[in-house]
Amino acid sequence: xxxxxxxxxxxxxxxxxxxxxxxxxxxxxxxxxxxxxxxxxxxxxxxxxxxxxxxxxxxxxxxxxxxxxxxxxxxxxxxxxxxxxxxxxxxxxxxxxxxxxxxxxxxxxxxxxxxxxxxxxxxxxxxxxxxxxxxxxxxxxxxxxxxxxxxxxxxxxxxxxxxxxxxxxxxxxxxxxxxxxxxxxxxxxxxxxxxxxxxxxxxxxxxxxxxxxxxxxxxxxxxxxxxxxxxx
Amino acid sequence: xxxxxxxxxxxxxxxxxxxxxxxxxxxxxxxxxxxxxxxxxxxxxxxxxxxxxxxxxxxxxxxxxxxxxxxxxxxxxxxxxxxxxxxxxxxxxxxxxxxxxxxxxxxxxxxxxxxxxxxxxxxxxxxxxxxxxxxxxxxxxxxxxxxxxxxxxxxxxxxxxxxxxxxxxxxxxxxxxxxxxxxxxxxxxxxxxxxxxxxxxxxxxxxxxxxxxxxxxxxxxxxxxxxxxxxxxxxxxxxxxxxxxxxxxxxx
Numbered sequence: 001x002x003x004x005x006x007x008x009x010x011x012x013x014x015x016x017x018x019x020x021x022x023x024x025x026x027x028x029x030x031x032x033x034x035x036x037x038x039x040x041x042x043x044x045x046x047x048x049x050x051x052x053x054x055x056x057x058x059x060x061x062x063x064x065x066x067x068x069x070x071x072x073x074x075x076x077x078x079x080x081x082x083x084x085x086x087x088x089x090x091x092x093x094x095x096x097x098x099x100x101x102x103x104x105x106x107x108x109x110x111x112x113x114x115x116x117x118x119x120x121x122x123x124x125x126x127x128x129x130x131x132x133x134x135x136x137x138x139x140x141x142x143x144x145x146x147x148x149x150x151x152x153x154x155x156x157x158x159x160x161x162x163x164x165x166x167x168x169x170x171x172x173x174x175x176x177x178x179x180x181x182x183x184x185x186x187x188x189x190x191x192x193x194x195x196x197x198x199x200x201x202x203x204x205x206x207x208x209x210x211x212x213x214x215x216x217x218x219x220x221x222x223x224x225x226x227x228x229x230x231x232x
Numbered sequence: 233x234x235x236x237x238x239x240x241x242x243x244x245x246x247x248x249x250x251x252x253x254x255x256x257x258x259x260x261x262x263x264x265x266x267x268x269x270x271x272x273x274x275x276x277x278x279x280x281x282x283x284x285x286x287x288x289x290x291x292x293x294x295x296x297x298x299x300x301x302x303x304x305x306x307x308x309x310x311x312x313x314x315x316x317x318x319x320x321x322x323x324x325x326x327x328x329x330x331x332x333x334x335x336x337x338x339x340x341x342x343x344x345x346x347x348x349x350x351x352x353x354x355x356x357x358x359x360x361x362x363x364x365x366x367x368x369x370x371x372x373x374x375x376x377x378x379x380x381x382x383x384x385x386x387x388x389x390x391x392x393x394x395x396x397x398x399x400x401x402x403x404x405x406x407x408x409x410x411x412x413x414x415x416x417x418x419x420x421x422x423x424x425x426x427x428x429x430x431x432x433x434x435x436x437x438x439x440x441x442x443x444x445x446x447x448x449x450x451x452x453x454x455x456x457x458x459x460x461x462x463x464x465x466x467x468x469x470x471x472x473x474x475x476x477x478x479x480x481x482x483x484x
Contacts, residue, residue: 083237085238085246087238088246091247092246092247095250106265109265110272121404202409
């Protein structure tokens with residue numbers, strides 16, 4: 001499905017200038033949000049969707065980090081696409097992604113120390129996020145810089161959407177908070193809803209609950225868009 | 233370009249150039265950001281020490297960097313028997329130097345915890361603080377939780393018998409479960425608990441939540457048993473050393 005994305009042909013002689021946001025380019029951004037969502041349809045990058053969704057704050061920072069890494073990786077691989085030797089292209093992509101991740105990690109440690117503490121190992125694990133290598137291999141290697149940029153934006157926003165939705169439910173029902181603010185009252189002091197005997201669902205804090213939420217997300221998505229239902 | 237992109241020479245050249253460029257870039261960035269990262273780590277340590285003192289919970293990391301000397305008057309390194317090591321007693325006039333192995337502030341407890349297996353051979357840094365005319369001893373503790381290290385800073389009163397404040401933190405405990413040890417509701421329970429009875433040192437117990445508590449017990453975290461056990465273990469192992477030192481100091 002990912003390979004459907006139209007490859008911009010390189011005709012040097014009679015090249016008509018495409019408008020920056022042509023229909024084709026717009027689709028690059030909107031497709032990954034719904035019909036070709038990297039997490040719910042392609043089922044890529046699911047590992048981090050399971051692990052960093054306990055708190056919304058961490059999920060948002062993770063999404064921003066992935067956006068940065070995917071954007072820069074797509075742009076740099078797309079710039080080098082005519083130079084990269086075919087035989088070591090995966091290694092080259094890996095080197096690009098790994099160095100970007102290290103840069104993100106270092107910058108977070110220097111300027112956003114608290115956030116970097118919260119994300120700890122997960123920043124390093126961006127390297128293994130299949131979405132990034134997938135987009136590099138399937139798109140950036142064969143397309144020009146501008147479409148690659150849009151593709152990166154679309155996919156990382158699609159990824160972010162799922163992360164934010166999952167973390168919303170996990171944080172709300174797991175610890176009664178959103179972005180660390182108490183929504184249902186204070187559990188230890190027994191105020192708000194807790195006064196009436198409400199209890200947080202501990203399962204929501206553990207990775208398996210993400211699978212359930214992602215599954216419900218896919219269900220709703222396919223209910224709304226019958227094109228996505230597989231027929232075989 | 234009339235270069236054969238499939239040739240070995242091209243592939244090798246490309247790889248070499250890429251690695252050199254990327255390596256140089258990373259080294260440059262890492263070097264540039266190092267001072268800021270070190271400052272963050274140092275200020276965090278200062279923040280822990282100040283936060284466990286009574287009434288100082290809200291001091292931020294940046295404030296801690298500048299306020300540190302106003303609270304921490306003396307620092308010293310002890311051995312396992314609670315004796316001062318030579319040349320390690322320093323007052324706040326001597327600037328913090330994290331390169332000087334005689335400076336209590338330079339001791340990397342995590343490193344010692346990992347590399348020195350015998351507790352008798354480890355260093356025990358102690359920070360002697362003053363808040364509103366009262367003297368407090370801040371003792372760092374280090375142990376392991378479920379996934380990785382957990383640590384804390386415990387403020388003891390002048391007699392070395394009562395806990396006046398505690399902060400805990402962790403590397404990667406489960407959010408919502410073990411990670412709750414760094415929350416106020418857990419830390420505040422320790423205030424006023426005793427670590428000493430008639431016969432001497434008595435360790436704090438971290439219990440299953442729900443049961444009635446005496447002066448030596450606090451509620452653990454439900455669902456965070458391993459982390460709670462880690463907290464109990466590191467306090468039990470370490471605080472006796474500091475208590476010995478404080479008692480001897482008060483006797484003489």
